[in-house]
Amino acid sequence: MDPAEHFLWLGAKLGRRPHGPQGARFDAPVLTGQQRYDAFFIDGTNGTASTSYRVDLIAQGLADIGWKVGSCSFKQAAEALGAADFSCRFLIIHRAYDFEAMRDTILDLRSRGTVIVYDVDDLVFDLDVLPYVDAYHHMPDTHRRMFERSFLAVREFVLNADVCTTSTEFLANELRKVGKRAYRVRNSIARDTIDAFDRLAVRFEKRPSPFVVGYYSGTKTHQADFAVVAPALIDFMEDHDDVVFRLVGALDLADYPQLAAWARPVTGAPRVITGSLMPHAVMLRDQLTCDLIIAPLEIGNPFCEAKSELKFFEAALARCPVIAAATTTFIAATDGGRLASLAASTTDWRSAFEAIYSDYDAALERAEAAFSWVCEFYSQHAAAREARTAYEDFWGAEALFTDTSTRLSC
Structure with a gap:
């Protein structure tokens, strides 16, 4: 598709800025003064087919109902979250794979009361599922090993998050089986x-x-x-x-x-x-x-x-x-x-x-x-309502048992 047509058809309506083919998927947020986001999204895929469903539309829907929302790619996360004046109630990390790269940042934000939400939209955190993945059987051995490592990487994020969100109730139940509190936040349409x-x-x-x-x-x-x-x-x-x-x-x-x-x-x-x-x-x-x-x-x-x-x-x-x-x-x-x-x-x-x-x-x-x-x-407003309910339900449940400003475990 012609890039100009794509921008006019979709990009402008989603608030994108036009950029060259080598440009970043997101513009890094400009943080000036004391920033207090209600929700901040990190796209661990750095811009794939799932980004629109799991980041863009949910974030825009929350903004439409009055939340202060920000987002960036995983590549830009260290700079964005490391700003001295950055803070957020909910940090939503969509399908990132490198937990070690974010461990210290997560610990720091959690110590300041941020709830860490990990979002995953496929059953890619249980190695027992690998025999059921059709594409896995057609991969060369090197790709299979990389695929297996990606499952383990997602599982590490899942286990270290405070709460998980996902695209289907089936997936939410699978997350609950590994001991996570999980909520369905549907995929939606702009x-x-x-x-x-x-x-x-x-x-x-x-x-x-x-x-x-x-x-x-x-x-x-x-x-x-x-x-x-x-x-x-x-x-x-x-x-x-x-x-x-x-x-x-x-x-x-x-x-x-x-x-x-x-x-x-x-x-x-x-x-x-x-x-x-x-x-x-x-x-x-x-x-x-x-x-x-x-x-x-x-x-x-x-x-x-x-x-x-x-x-x-x-x-x-x-x-x-x-x-x-x-x-x-x-x-x-x-x-x-x-x-x-x-x-x-x-x-x-x-x-x-x-x-x-x-x-x-x-x-x-x-x-x-x-x-x-x-x-x-399946509107973005319906997805945003589900997201708000999920985040605030977990926030309220946690407040019954602990002071969220002092949670340090990871």
């Missing part, structure tokens, strides 16, 4: 993005032809997720010649010869259209080209069960019918299947495809209800 899609309320009034089924797989970590839906999708496409599959991301079609053949037919137009990874804002708009979006995950796989529902709520922005894996998180997010079809097996997927294709009017009505639901429950 207010301006919701407003933009509210103005783009253009949908077919009947089933279109060709009928486009979309899958936004992201990085090459979802081969096993797609395995359950693939036979159902192929069967569905064989039964209906006007069905086209739109695949955006790094999914490898080599495991599915029929889909690969449809992507490069000897004659005729392709029935599988592939696209590379897109900037987030572009991907959201690209969903408007689809008539049905799928969100497959492996049922019962703890790493997948911990995944958030963003593939549902972002598809709902486009008022597009959705079929999602029947994970605990998707079941809750779709109000028990009221707002999207749920599938736990290949048979379920095949039935869901046919039901939506056969009665597309009903599917569109459900998608409209999903859009309204998502605008209310």
Whole structure:
């Protein structure tokens, strides 16, 4: 995407400053005089796909309700937090990996009453989960060892934080199993993005032809997720010649010869259209080209069960019918299947495809209800309310047992 277009579409609305390609992800906060932040966020990923969900939107939502909020990247944390006049009630560290680099700073801030919050949005703190991570099995040995070390590094932060926040209730329960007080703070959608899609309320009034089924797989970590839906999708496409599959991301079609053949037919137009990874804002708009979006995950796989529902709520922005894996998180997010079809097996997927294709009017009505639901429950304001409740609930609970200004343990 053209950088200027990206800035005008998204960056300016999020308060970004334009900078060159080698610029820092965040501008370091300017600390003058006695600063007292209610919440200060450190992005341990230094700017990845999760930054918007776990730092930017929550921080902006808290600022909108009157909190004094700051943020910086992990690379800038030593300078920002080391300022003589820096103080905050809650320090939220999102997915950082180097605890030793922050140990002294954490001890110092904790001694002055700051609550240390560690935020993690994947099940990446339990080595027992590694066999369930599909991408892990495709890594060379050196990458596997690095991946394992990253789990241990996250676990060290988890164990040394006062409290943890995370993106799903499943993950919160896993954190509680290791003895941490944990709260769910949902992933969300920017207010301006919701407003933009509210103005783009253009949908077919009947089933279109060709009928486009979309899958936004992201990085090459979802081969096993797609395995359950693939036979159902192929069967569905064989039964209906006007069905086209739109695949955006790094999914490898080599495991599915029929889909690969449809992507490069000897004659005729392709029935599988592939696209590379897109900037987030572009991907959201690209969903408007689809008539049905799928969100497959492996049922019962703890790493997948911990995944958030963003593939549902972002598809709902486009008022597009959705079929999602029947994970605990998707079941809750779709109000028990009221707002999207749920599938736990290949048979379920095949039935869901046919039901939506056969009665597309009903599917569109459900998608409209999903859009309204998502605008209310997945806005940045909803995420900020959850964050405020989590932080203040822990603050209040701690005050019952200890003077937070003298906590020194780490």
